[in-house]
Amino acid sequence: MVYVRGNPDDYNRWAAQGNPGWSYEEVLPYFLKSEDANIPLSDPNYHGTGGYQSTESFYTTELGNAFIQAGQELGYPLTDYNSPQQIGFSPFQATTRFGRRASTATSFLQPVLNRENLDVLTGARVTRILIDPHTNRAYGVEYNRNDKKMTVRANKEVILCAGALQSPHLLMLSGVGPKEQLVKHGIKTLQDLPVGQTLYDHVAVFNFVFSTNVSMPSLPDLFNYDELLRWYKTGQGPLSAPISSEAVAFLKSNHPNPLDGTSPDFEIVFVRQSLISDNGAVGRRILRIKQEYYQKMYGPLEGMPSISMIPILLHPKSVGCMKLKSADPYDDPLFYANYFSDPENYDIRIMIEAIRFMLRLTETEAFRKYDIRLISDPVLGCEHLEYNSDEYWYCALQFLAGSAYHQTSTCKMGPKHDEKAVVNHELKVYGVGNLRVIDNSVIPVTLAAHTNAPAILIGEVGSDMVKKDWGVL
Template sequence: MQSMKINTLLILIISLSATSSNDDFDDIVTVSDEDYAVPEPSNYNGYEFVKKQKRHTSSPYKSRVLEAMLNTPMYHLNTSESDVFSAFRDQYELPKGFKGPLKIYDFIIVGAGSAGSVLAARLSEGKKASVLLLEAGVGESIIGSVPILAPLLQQTDYVWPYLMEPQPGVCMGMDNERCFWPRGKAVGGTSAVNYMIYTRGMPVDWNRIAAKGNYGWSYDDVLPYYIKSERANLRGLKNSPWHGKDGELSVEDIPFRSKLSKAFLDAGQLFGNRRVDYNSPDGFGFSFIQATINKGKRASSATAFLHDIKKRKNLHILTSSRATRILIDPLTKTAYGVEFQRLGQKYTIHAAKEVILSAGPIESPHLLMLSGVGPREHLESFGINVIQNLPVGQTLYDHISFPGLTFLLNATQLTLAERKIATLQNTVQYTQYGDGPMSSLAGVETIGYIKTQESNELGDVPDIELIGTCASLASDEGNIVAKGIRLSNRLYNNYYKPVEHLESFTIIFMLLHPKSVGYLKLGSKNPFEQPKLYGNYLTHPKDVATMVAAIRYIMKLVDTPPFLKYGSTLYNKKYPTCVQFDYDSDQYWECAVRTITATLHHQIATCKMGPPTDPMAVVDPELRVYGIRNLRVIDSSIIPETIAAHTNAPAIMIGEKGADLIKSRWGLLDNYA
């Protein structure tokens, strides 16, 4: 421990020694060779469950939009590059003067995702602490910043290609009848590949979480952290007290709006739904989507919080670095470092203050269990020494959706049919002005919160989120969105191919508060093998009834003058999986939902936050892992119950709040402006 203190002091001297402004990125530092971590040969011989896609000198992706972009000077592909997504990639290298990672840092953060990026930025402010940020993926591609290409990213190495374990009766229309759970694998995490929808959750969500013993997590407690991050530029909300103006995260209106977006809002108004700012405390209603974009480009957590500070001397960001174990002293139960693999070598780095898991709702619990923190019987079955018996991974909620409800139109130029919008004109418009069809969130435009007759809640508590779009699964002829969710060719060809050349759109809905609870387990003690994921989708009858009610609501919504003036009609062909049911019966729609059971990538609660009285809690309300000193989990896995939100914004908020909790613990709060 004495050598650890000496090294920590050395790092503090390095970070304090600079005298110029602007984070002193250009100052020269001198580090003795003995202070660098010494790599060892990898234990795993490069084995990894992610199978690398075969690379080509030309794009392997069947996207007319991508092809149009690559034919312009701005995005012209250097043919020496192996893939379009590696050709224009953000680079993260150690600051000038450093030859490699050091033996010890004050804080080690595992995962540079939505929360981890914020943590690294905040903890390295003021140069009072040294921070190592580990990320298994790489920097973002400039191509990935184009909003319309969001679904294409699910076919790339920018995601962990997780698959849910087979579950009879769900995902029947997917490849091998398995649900696909891609998670972001990049600096920026899932915020680098998502649909950029910015939602915070309703006040009732956070107040319920706080009321169950999670002090400091009420709506009034978390709202300042949302506002702190945000730099909003939203029409009509310039002076809103509910939005931030000075934060790093750009939140803007989507530049492109189709006529269908207005139809959605007008139809909602006919049904008595108010136009609202859904990110205000009074958010029950309909609205245009607020998005994490900046002048038409994706604003990921990495873009917002890391890109401009990546040369800070006291912040070291290591990409392609896969954490394999948290080092925990079994006697004192104190976390003191991380073991990780990088470029075929193994590193062991120590943390003088804390280790922080921000690896997301799948990898954070996975890494805890590999490190001896988890359900005793389960870990012992793999021969893992149990340091702390905790219910890691035993709670898992997810938001599921149904993107299959398809409406046809007799008007033209209303939808984002890829064959029509993939033009040089649209590409130039986007590259010059940041607007036009390519600035669309792949057709996603509007949002609405409703309460179906299945709800038992009092007051304005939604059970369904509606997502209005100007596209359908047929709009790209099955090459992008359908492949991104792994829809089977058999189902696509049977159901969607016949309407590829017609104008079509869908209104997606998200089940906000599922009663069905899943879990995850280890697949093996090999850290590179995927854990076993059990969604348990639709195992509670209330979830099925609520989703059928949402379908019926949407059908009535589209059967109103704002949509009918465009000749909207429901495409009433039966799914091949559901031919045994009468069309439009409840049984048919239940079968349809079970056919295309799509995740919206919002897994939570796998490292559940709760008070000591909660038998399922893994972390306390200050995000400290129960029974282990100097170890926290700070990401969306701590959210203890379902919230009416896409989880990117909450994860960023959790990163902000978690940073303050850590600063308070180590007396660092007063050292920052």
């Protein structure tokens, strides 16, 4: 539900790589078109009203406000990060309405379900795109529903929007992808393309625990009559803030940035809870921390008032990939994120700088008031290293870092001469007629954004491209 578009420089790099129509100036009207903003602390020139997609500010507690004040103490502005001035501190913006989730399904699809030219099938799993091997043109899809194999035909074109993890999977199952992998699994190659050969993801650390002298109610404690009634009647209060996140900082590092622009290098997310707030019931499982490791590392801290800050790397140099596991559509493919694999160690150096920035925040007056301190027990496996040295954090990140769930670029957009490109700037798959990919898998560059807002943008731009091609626009 976090709504972050990204930096103007990100979109200008996107266009500069040979993708006309995707510069910041060209995509901004689409962001404004989508939006129905209710964000008090925002630049009205960069937000729209009356669109299908509601956006609101997150609820912030006194600790969330202290995070923003700490940033201002260090000289950073209070900013609207969805304006061109992204660097600074801000309450989060979310795709919610009246404190409730406003997904793209409820925002865009539900209002038009009664259209005669729209059918929505739920409980259906697409297994293959149907492509004529003689003409290399897509003519439908195959899917399973109620244990029955079925097909649906397309009069004009097939649009694939299964996301950055499943769109490349479906292309490869349909004979579009790296020939070597398709042959290995007995799939006839209809078009040899670098599907899944580029995978970007933001690296994050979710399990830093900071002690505080303020006891925040745990999530179960919030589900009481008063808070539920407050949320139901006003759309306000802590229950309106997804996963207890409240505020964010987008920041540039002191390291030489090869992008050399205004796009930030990392972000810090403020969360009013921490990994220990639920005594390992949910967070530990989501992060796939083994029970034994959790008990040794975090068990003794349970019951302590705590908050968390999450550093996230925005422009990784490390590039991952996807490979088929088998030709079975129900057999999940293999994803290799390759975190911290860049030969210059750029990614890990930026993450270490982000950690040191969090420690600077704890030294501000705004944070001292609440006695916010990082729990400094050594990370298990790194006890032999000097605490807080670069070598220590290099070791710790091998244990702590994981996915921010912002995967992109597996069906990368680019001009025909781009050896990594799968689709062109109109989202059409190279070498396959009547087939487009319209989702985050087409994003060709790293973005200083969570992937919710870019996905909405790509849908808006892609729909206009389809309408233009068929004489509707």
